[in-house]
Amino acid sequence: MPWSVRWVGGRGAQSQKQCKKSSFAFYQAVRDLLPVWFLEDMRTMEVFHWEDGGKVSVYSPSEALLYALVHDHQPYARHLLTKFPQSALAVPSQSFSCCQSSAPHLAMAVRYNRVRVLFRILKTIHTFPPSDRASHLDRRGCSRVEGGKTALHVACELVRPECLLLLLGHGASPCLQDSAGNTPLDTLLQQISHSPAANMRAKLLCLDCLFFFVPQDLQFSMKQQLLDNRQRWQDLLGENRLQCLLGLAPPSLFVGAMRVLIRTISPEHFPEALDNLPLPHFLKPLDLKLES
Template sequence: MPWLLSSPPHPPSPSPCQRYCERTAFAFYCAVRDKLPAWLLEDMRSMEVFLWDDGHPRSFSPGDALMYALVHDHQDYARYLLRSFSVKALHVARCGMCRSGGSALLHVAVRYNRTTILGLMVDTLKDSAPEGWRQEYLNSCGGCAHGADAGKTAVQLAVELSRADCLLLLLARGARPHALDAALLRLAASGAAERRDARHCLDLLLLFAPRPAAPCRLLDEPQRWQSLLGRDVFGWLSGLAPPPLLLQALRTLAQSVPCQMSQLPAFLRPHSKDQAT
């Protein structure tokens, strides 16, 4: 009978060592949250703070500390970690309940919209990481297996959340512009208040991508998509016309000197239907 079945065993109580690790990790979390000076946080990290990992204590890594700096937008500490440890600070062994690749930090930066710290991270990649490792890091699906970001690249997440500034930083440092279909879906689902940011993300993908194949949905509902995209961009994406002159010029700029895109005056940044038509 069900009521006679033995109940599952209770998990063992945490050991004194595990409780100590939890206390030090929480104290460090609060210290980063309160934005204590970088030198003081680094003294704590290197001498006083431990994590409980697979039944054993281990010291807090620079990547673990950068994760906390991202969550709390502690820009000074993030800058200190990246200057002191370079690409070593871009790797985190664990994220919460599951193991994840180092690029989980990119996902956190995009989800929290930490554009300043993300800029520091991609600059560190450019300056210090080998090309192959940099490309793998930028384009990996590093989201946690238990979370909403599982199986997504940082570019895909930036498009889904309409994080245009984050998207530009990623694309300018070589991330693949492979989320066009997601950008179109996001644009179609956006309300009036969100449409500008969604359109900006789509425009950035169009600047950095090679000539995209025409998504079937454009031809299935041509009037709707022409209204959303503008006549010229719709014609180009659907294969009916060449790209608009402004788009051609900006694509050349984006693919030759991508880091200059953020310096363009506002009237040259393609982010609205009116500019595309």
């Protein structure tokens, strides 16, 4: 599908129409999981997208990665993150993100449950300087559209235990609040409260993962609800979890031991080093078999 770059100098309406055609062709090519070399030829030489204000732009690695995330094109995502680590995780244009303050790739990976691509993004982020690393891991979404949620909030909202553990193990903060003042723990407890019968095993697994990383003195807005409806929450969570959340009992020996053990694992060795923990398999929080 050769597109001549000469057409971008034509009349605005015609250029916009052809931009839409070429953009859709690129979207389809990623969706159809075409080879990486073919997609890169298209991205760098053949396709353009239309920006507000009449600007014609090529697809950046960041924008291409968003397409790869949506369609789970793992080889293409791996190529973009390997060859363009900084620009693949840069802020995309306004056509792809309403909020220009930070890049949305982590939250997008969680939203679409792309565990393997999320793992590669986190490994790429670990190569960044510490300040850049934190801004990616703890990026808050647009307050108008995403409610200021971090990727951890999204993992709790959508009940993604694998994504949650990967984010926590790579240093994402469980203490940040969204625009409504909720921590990821609040978000998870709200999910448990609103639809307690749905997917409860995964929700409790998420809660157990949070126990390994949240500080014992974490302030969270749902605590008063737990106190006001203790019997209901005890039925939902079990007595040990509820007592721990309310600060009425210390964490179980297992949770305390896991907190200590997990702190010995550096992000660059997470989650692979979980296999080396001196625990029987059935006690390990999740079986994450991911390639570096």
